[in-house]
Amino acid sequence: MTDFAATKAMFHLPEGMIYLDGNSLGPLPLAATKRVGDMMQNEWGEMLITGWNKAGWMAKSSALGDRVGRLIGAEPGHVVMGDTLSIKVYQAVASALDLNPTRKVVLSDNGNFPTDLYMADGLLKSLGDDYELRVVNPEDVADNLTDDVAVLMLTQVDYRTGRVHNMQALTEQAQAKGIVTVWDLAHSAGALPVDLAGCNADFAIGCTYKYLNGGPGAPAFIYVAPRHIDQVRPALSGWLGHEAPFAFDLDYRPGAGIERMRVGTPPVLQLTSLEAAMDIWDMADMETVRAKSIELCDLFIAGIEAKCPELTLASPRDGQQRGSQVSFKFHEGYAAMQAVIARGVIGDFRAPDIMRFGFTPLYIDEGDVNAAVDIIADVMNNNLWDRPEYKIRAAVT
Amino acid sequence: MTDFAATKAMFHLPEGMIYLDGNSLGPLPLAATKRVGDMMQNEWGEMLITGWNKAGWMAKSSALGDRVGRLIGAEPGHVVMGDTLSIKVYQAVASALDLNPTRKVVLSDNGNFPTDLYMADGLLKSLGDDYELRVVNPEDVADNLTDDVAVLMLTQVDYRTGRVHNMQALTEQAQAKGIVTVWDLAHSAGALPVDLAGCNADFAIGCTYKYLNGGPGAPAFIYVAPRHIDQVRPALSGWLGHEAPFAFDLDYRPGAGIERMRVGTPPVLQLTSLEAAMDIWDMADMETVRAKSIELCDLFIAGIEAKCPELTLASPRDGQQRGSQVSFKFHEGYAAMQAVIARGVIGDFRAPDIMRFGFTPLYIDEGDVNAAVDIIADVMNNNLWDRPEYKIRAAVT
Known part of the structure; x- marks a missing residue:
């Protein structure tokens, strides 16, 4: 069994940020x-x-x-x-x-x-x-x-x-x-x-x-x-x-x-x-990490699908057929991801239209997932992504 | 012109060590x-x-x-x-x-x-x-x-x-x-x-x-x-x-x-x-570094040749034909280098019989060279290398 509260306490996670991009670059271990x-x-x-x-x-x-x-x-x-x-x-x-x-x-x-x-x-x-x-x-x-x-x-x-x-x-x-x-x-x-x-x-x-x-x-x-x-x-x-x-x-x-x-x-x-x-x-076992990861991903999918009808699931719905990430398609995915990032939820964009979110039980929990869903829903339902500055592509995405 | 006193002050150089192996691994910049x-x-x-x-x-x-x-x-x-x-x-x-x-x-x-x-x-x-x-x-x-x-x-x-x-x-x-x-x-x-x-x-x-x-x-x-x-x-x-x-x-x-x-x-x-x-x-120019390097190498060669007849120069005598290092051959070069290292002068050994010393003007000066020559001479002239423990080869030399 992995003690996820203990592992979460071993990372530096910036204040006000929900980091759903550990599938791209993991956070800093405190030590x-x-x-x-x-x-x-x-x-x-x-x-x-x-x-x-x-x-x-x-x-x-x-x-x-x-x-x-x-x-x-x-x-x-x-x-x-x-x-x-x-x-x-x-x-x-x-x-x-x-x-x-x-x-x-x-x-x-x-x-x-x-x-x-x-x-x-x-x-x-x-x-x-x-x-x-x-x-x-x-x-x-x-x-x-x-x-x-x-x-x-x-x-x-x-x-x-x-x-x-x-x-x-x-x-x-x-x-x-x-x-x-x-x-x-x-x-x-x-x-x-x-x-x-x-x-x-x-x-x-x-x-x-x-x-x-x-x-x-x-x-x-x-x-x-x-x-x-x-x-x-x-x-x-x-x-x-x-x-x-x-x-x-x-x-x-x-x-x-x-x-x-x-x-x-x-x-x-x-x-x-x-x-x-x-x-x-070394404190973790992959079986409990996997079970928790599927739980977090399922929670995220359920939340987004309930609140954001414009986003289409691009990942397998069956957790066993899916890695530790969830992707949604949106025609303005790049801008939407920038708007979400501006609100402190860090995911990333993959061309042509994928908004990608990674779920990493060592330091992400249910509270993070629920908070992220609310922020994404706010961005999507109020078209907060529809601003010119969110449409300028950075060199590294 | 390079201010070598200024550059030397910008490195961490351990107390009691004369480091003549910067041609293998340079020292830690203080910053x-x-x-x-x-x-x-x-x-x-x-x-x-x-x-x-x-x-x-x-x-x-x-x-x-x-x-x-x-x-x-x-x-x-x-x-x-x-x-x-x-x-x-x-x-x-x-x-x-x-x-x-x-x-x-x-x-x-x-x-x-x-x-x-x-x-x-x-x-x-x-x-x-x-x-x-x-x-x-x-x-x-x-x-x-x-x-x-x-x-x-x-x-x-x-x-x-x-x-x-x-x-x-x-x-x-x-x-x-x-x-x-x-x-x-x-x-x-x-x-x-x-x-x-x-x-x-x-x-x-x-x-x-x-x-x-x-x-x-x-x-x-x-x-x-x-x-x-x-x-x-x-x-x-x-x-x-x-x-x-x-x-x-x-x-x-x-x-x-x-x-x-x-x-x-x-x-x-x-x-x-x-x-x-x-x-x-960025504070250095290669022309003054080179001139100083040749000076230090020449000083080392002169000192060793004057005091250690058993060591044979393996490097070109002409500074222009030589990099920023000086090598000497000695049939028990491995053991001799271990004995020299034990006295705080760090060079390295390269098979089959090469004792190698690097001279790096950014942090090595005449005082270091003279002190190194004296220690090497003491090791050679008193056969301090002739101990079993100096003949056991380490994995990394």
């Missing part, structure tokens, strides 16, 4: 600033280069990997932190292609987050004209698991609608066709229970600045199944993935296990901030 | 901890997702790129921060290969830092058997600039000996043969004046945790020459390099100019720490 400050003063400041050993900086990537791994059903020792999600997508897909050398197609869907498609496209363009990125509708993925597909690359939870792919079934169907799977857990890790081991997943990747609350630019993670790891060529074969980084050999030899998926020098400030966030996650 | 703490509390904490616009997080990668760019002679708007040096090596070499599609060879030298070779090797293995990583001795590079070479990938300053490649001459000779150049400035940026524009360099990359003092895991940078940037396919084509990241288009279109070399979400904590470091660098 994070001191934790990072102490690391900077006492470790970087006092130990300097010896901090890599003495302060355990070099071991953080794997230690944090295991803590994240618990939330996504990974076997211990099979998740490691590093780089950005985009880079980890590239590494996972390149490594997966390598395990399936006679095939040239990467299959994905058009509900995937664009950077996954961009990174795969960039990789395949480098590999040559005989490689293909095949993008189908999310509902057509199962029918497109054909014998020419090398890698199935999917994001489990759609970033706009929250629709959840059936990881268990799709992995099984893909593997039956000799396809290697890469699962992006950006909107899954900390949002719903994931069972990578139980699903027999091949590769998984994700980020830690959303539901995991690691902070802006927190590192990504990568998972490789135990049955593959000793065969995997990391593709991005950096020195920290080498068997003996400090031997400075001229030839690359992959390190043991998941360590080989490391690339360059780890971002110690970001990792330290993530540690403070994972201290909170 | 950095508060700067990062303020960013965490006031920006992440209070602004949350809106910090990307309101606090200017999204603009940091280019703004810092220009500040680093001044130190390496880059045209404004042609350097951007991101990822790690290993990742940027990969991106630069892949992009450079793309500009030279009929050739299949990447030429480098065996004085290069291993991760550069590992990353290139990983890339070329992905591209296929017809690609080749050709590694020659540093002194043989010029003779190996043959018509089949696509890319010349060199680190300007040898990480072990400090030997400096002639960037101007090698770039010119390479380009005369139709070869695209990639220069790694890991041990150059902040160590000696680099003139990328004047040398007509094609690509350059580097890190910011060494001489630039950005902190452990500080981000890397990449430079692309103005004449290439609009033709470059970034290879690692992430969403933040897209023309319109927040349009969430399914197809990748490279962004304008150097922005296209961005990949994923930037590490805002690390970038903020780097800002504090660059505030100090």
Whole structure:
């Protein structure tokens, strides 16, 4: 059981703000600033280069990997932190292609987050004209698991609608066709229970600045199944993935296990901030988080549908088919979201017409949901969004 | 002119330590901890997702790129921060290969830092058997600039000996043969004046945790020459390099100019720490830093050679041919370095027998050099290194 009152008390939540955008950037854990400050003063400041050993900086990537791994059903020792999600997508897909050398197609869907498609496209363009990125509708993925597909690359939870792919079934169907799977857990890790081991997943990747609350630019993670790891060529074969980084050999030899998926020098400030966030996650279990998340989302949907007839639900109504977010469509969604934000309810807009709200039980409760519904209803029913200043698009939305 | 007393006062330097390893990890700028703490509390904490616009997080990668760019002679708007040096090596070499599609060879030298070779090797293995990583001795590079070479990938300053490649001459000779150049400035940026524009360099990359003092895991940078940037396919084509990241288009279109070399979400904590470091660098000019660095290195060499006959200079004697470091060979170099470190002089060891000392005028002065020489002489002349505990190798050296 998770004590949500206790976890909520461990975050800094600004006065007068209801933060429903933790699916984009999680809030600051109260302990994070001191934790990072102490690391900077006492470790970087006092130990300097010896901090890599003495302060355990070099071991953080794997230690944090295991803590994240618990939330996504990974076997211990099979998740490691590093780089950005985009880079980890590239590494996972390149490594997966390598395990399936006679095939040239990467299959994905058009509900995937664009950077996954961009990174795969960039990789395949480098590999040559005989490689293909095949993008189908999310509902057509199962029918497109054909014998020419090398890698199935999917994001489990759609970033706009929250629709959840059936990881268990799709992995099984893909593997039956000799396809290697890469699962992006950006909107899954900390949002719903994931069972990578139980699903027999091949590769998984994700980020830690959303539901995991690691902070802006927190590192990504990568998972490789135990049955593959000793065969995997990391593709991005950096020195920290080498068997003996400090031997400075001229030839690359992959390190043991998941360590080989490391690339360059780890971002110690970001990792330290993530540690403070994972201290909170260590108090939580994903089953109660999931139950509470569905409860909050259902409450929000019921409230908005009762009070805002102009908004159309864009997320699955069945909580089991939905991530930890609720999206509504509105033709002036961008302006409406700006007006809602101006009233202190922070959600975000996703083109072309999606108003997106994330529900994160670690620090959002029923009172927040009810208050948010009232504010959104006020904005919608009084057309408070219909002002020119709300229609000017910012660079980052 | 740089006021070195003023810059020295802006770093935290532990009592009783003479830090000659700033070529591996620079010390903590005094302002950095508060700067990062303020960013965490006031920006992440209070602004949350809106910090990307309101606090200017999204603009940091280019703004810092220009500040680093001044130190390496880059045209404004042609350097951007991101990822790690290993990742940027990969991106630069892949992009450079793309500009030279009929050739299949990447030429480098065996004085290069291993991760550069590992990353290139990983890339070329992905591209296929017809690609080749050709590694020659540093002194043989010029003779190996043959018509089949696509890319010349060199680190300007040898990480072990400090030997400096002639960037101007090698770039010119390479380009005369139709070869695209990639220069790694890991041990150059902040160590000696680099003139990328004047040398007509094609690509350059580097890190910011060494001489630039950005902190452990500080981000890397990449430079692309103005004449290439609009033709470059970034290879690692992430969403933040897209023309319109927040349009969430399914197809990748490279962004304008150097922005296209961005990949994923930037590490805002690390970038903020780097800002504090660059505030100090903004007070410095590379000509006086270089003159002082040569003076300090010469003083160190003279002192060690006068007092430690067992140590053999492994760096060029001519300051112009040397980076901002001095290396000596000793058959028990590892143990000797541990003994020296135990006495408060921090250098590092590089296999097989190199004792390496970095000289960084922003915070190291003549008094430090003289005191370090005396301590090293005491260790060497009294065989203080000859203890079993100094011979046990740590994981990270």
